[in-house]
């Protein structure tokens with residue numbers, strides 16, 4: 001079968017209701033196997049996991065954002081779990097005292113659902129309407145692929161990204177911990193690194209993902225907050241304050257004096273969450289181990305796995321891809 005011209009982000013026009021038509025569309029698009037063994041499909045210039053392709057299109061077609069929603073957007077392995085814990089805690093600090101937080105017994109991914117996981121169809125999820133505001137959802141979609149209602153309503157988007165070298169190393173380990181396929185051995189790392197540089201990885205290309213949200217943030221900073229994992233690591237207090245203000249839930253002076261920011265930061269820290277029984281032993285739908293979301297939580301761990309030559313290649317790529325954008329990551 002002939003390959004179709006790649007759609008110019010006409011994603012919302014695809015009908016997700018007929019399985020056969022959808023399979024037909026899938027067959028016309030470029031596909032690759034990711035370095036971890038999972039099939040990828042290229043759509044609107046983005047490499048998506050085949051297993052999430054139809055749910056993503058359905059989310060685009062059906063998800064109705066509300067003005068009060070908060071949408072967390074990330075590339076995988078960039079701080080999603082941390083951001084979920086923080087935003088959930090900020091929004092619910094007057095509902096649950098810190099020592100009774102649902103985070104103590106539930107993995108953050110159970111408290112803040114992914115749009116990609118079939119939670120967007122009201123007929124399938126009548127409770128979606130009744131979730132108290134603010135509803136918090138997350139997605140790995142590129143900015144240009146987001147459901148129109150997210151861009152068109154007053155809902156707010158919080159994006160977090162991470163140095164590409166650490167993001168890649170984190171992803172390689174995540175895949176091997178969940179037995180997706182290949183171990184994080186040197187061969188797999190070489191292959192993963194090369195595919196990453198070509199932009200072929202889940203939700204890649206990295207550069208396009210980050211630039212999409214960076215430009216959206218520059219255009220409308222009140223709509224899109226742009227965060228870096230490394231900045232949260234460096235100064236969590238100021239970042240938590242910034243996130244709370246952006247969400248429309250600023251800390252009062254009284255809360256600050258009572259140490260509320262420190263309490264939330266402490267509860268959501270890597271050390272705290274990774275030591276909870278639920279995150280040591282549980283799993284998500286029997287597929288993903290909760291423990292695989294908490295590995296080291298460090299900046300610069302890539303130096304233990306990637307060579308200086310690899311870092312140089314990424315640096316050159318960043319120089320050319322981000323040129324003139326004002327965006328940069330320290331390696």
Ligand SMILES: Nc1ncnc2c1ncn2[C@@H]1O[C@H](COP(=O)(O)OS(=O)(=O)O)[C@@H](OP(=O)(O)O)[C@H]1O
Nearest residue numbers: 076077078079080081082170269270294295296297
């Ligand atoms: N609370 C907290 N604080 C700091 N760092 C944390 C935290 N929770 C998770 N992590 C680290 O984030 C990496 C996982 O990324 P994501 O949460 O984006 O993964 S996922 O996309 O949701 O699968 C992964 O990074 P690496 O340790 O480098 O692999 C996790 O350890």
